Amino acid sequence: MKNWKRNISIAMASAMLFGCCGFSAQAEGNAPIRVGSLIALGTATPFVAIENGLLNQGDLQVEVSQFSDGAAIMEAFAAGELDVAIVGVIPVATWVSKGVEMKVVASANGGGHVLMTRKDTGITSVEELAGHTVAAPSVATVTDALLRSKILGDAGLDPDMDLTLIPGMKPADMATVLMASKEVDAMMTWEPFAAEAEATYGDDIVVLYDSPKEIKEETGSDAFYPVNVVAASQDMIDNRLDDLKAFLDSYKATVDFLNEDESANAVLAKVLEMDEETIAAARERIDYTYDIDKEATVETLNWALQLGYIDEIPAEEDLFYTVE
Numbered sequence: 001m002k003n004w005k006r007n008i009s010i011a012m013a014s015a016m017l018f019g020c021c022g023f024s025a026q027a028e029g030n031a032p033i034r035v036g037s038l039i040a041l042g043t044a045t046p047f048v049a050i051e052n053g054l055l056n057q058g059d060l061q062v063e064v065s066q067f068s069d070g071a072a073i074m075e076a077f078a079a080g081e082l083d084v085a086i087v088g089v090i091p092v093a094t095w096v097s098k099g100v101e102m103k104v105v106a107s108a109n110g111g112g113h114v115l116m117t118r119k120d121t122g123i124t125s126v127e128e129l130a131g132h133t134v135a136a137p138s139v140a141t142v143t144d145a146l147l148r149s150k151i152l153g154d155a156g157l158d159p160d161m162d163l164t165l166i167p168g169m170k171p172a173d174m175a176t177v178l179m180a181s182k183e184v185d186a187m188m189t190w191e192p193f194a195a196e197a198e199a200t201y202g203d204d205i206v207v208l209y210d211s212p213k214e215i216k217e218e219t220g221s222d223a224f225y226p227v228n229v230v231a232a233s234q235d236m237i238d239n240r241l242d243d244l245k246a247f248l249d250s251y252k253a254t255v256d257f258l259n260e261d262e263s264a265n266a267v268l269a270k271v272l273e274m275d276e277e278t279i280a281a282a283r284e285r286i287d288y289t290y291d292i293d294k295e296a297t298v299e300t301l302n303w304a305l306q307l308g309y310i311d312e313i314p315a316e317e318d319l320f321y322t323v324e
Contacts, residue, residue: 032061033236033247036073037086039066039272041191041282042109042228045086047271048264049254062247070141077102083236084247088142089229089297090304096314101234103321104292106248111212111224112286113143114194115151117186118178119204126155126208129163132185135174136165142227145303147188151209153306179205192274192282199278212285219296224287226297237321245323251290258288294320 037043046064067073070087077085078100085092086108096102115134117123123132129152137143144167148159159165166184169177171193177183179201186208189197197205212224219225230251236244258264265283269276294316301313313319 032063033084033240033243034082035062035064035084035086035247036067036076036082037064038069038073041268041272041279042112042286042288043086044268044271045108045251045254045258045288048258048267049250051267051271052254052257069138071138074100077231077233080233083233083240084244085231086228087231089226089300090140090142090145090309092229092231093301093304093314093319094140094310096319097310097312102231103234103237104229104297104319105232105237105244105321105323106230106251106290107226107292107297108228108230108288108290109224110226110287110289110296111216112191112194112227112282113146113188113211114190114207114285115147115186115188115209115211116178116194116197117206117208118182119206121185123185123208124206126151127157129155129186129208130157131163133164133166133183135169135177135184135187135189136167137171137188137190138168140304140309142300142303143188143190145300145307145309146211149303149306150215151188151211175200175205191285192272192278194285195278195282196274198281199275210285219299221296223289223293223296224285226293226300229292229297230290232321237323241323248290248323255288255290292320 035046037046039047050064067076070091073082073085073087074091074095076082078095085102089104092102092104115126121132123129136147152159157163171189174187174189175193175197178187179197215225230248232244258268265276265279269279272279298313301310304310305313
């Protein structure tokens, strides 16, 4: 885990992003807000804030720590090492069902997942993956549930019987085992790694299922399916609500920057250490938002429910909290 642990001035963040004087956030004690996130396109928001020069001493301090995956974030959260996590909604619901006191206080992003194969496999549809090997993400993540329940399920494939999934593979390694060593026949990846693979391998890599496009057309929604969210500990909500409000104001300002500023892709490219053209292509498959679509979020959680990752979807009052 790379530890950024930089101090973010919430007041300065708002002022710089809006180009005007921001509010003053008074800390309720000296403890910083401890935020955990991943260096990935959908969860890059706090690191974008860092690259925008928002790290100045102020009344409210935020420590941002980078984790290797969502499971590591949730383990740290459950251990009381984090106050806020930017992570997949399925891991959040899973840990809530285990008794971890946390709630979704904002959305982060939607979409981003792509099922891809090599051209020389001759595979042209999801159904034709039967009998083949697929590089897959960690079990019980949004990506995993989407693959097993929605994509393979709709194709009439049993993920445990009809094909071989190799779980826990990092996205940076997936393209290598698919395209270079050819140890697998397909991969379930996400952005910006899908766009990077397309840029690297061109026509030799084939999209079997473009989840953002397919699901958006199926549902008729204006937005992509919910994936990552901002979750806060119950202790943060109960005892440091003003600090949480200040953090979320800064977070929302950063999301607005990503959606509205022409320099956003350049900042994302720096954070993710990729070229700007790849970032622009990857952003065609994701959206940034802080507004929670509860109905659509429950649909995402249904994938986990169908797989038995959760016994039931947590009640709305146990999963969501509206910060006003």
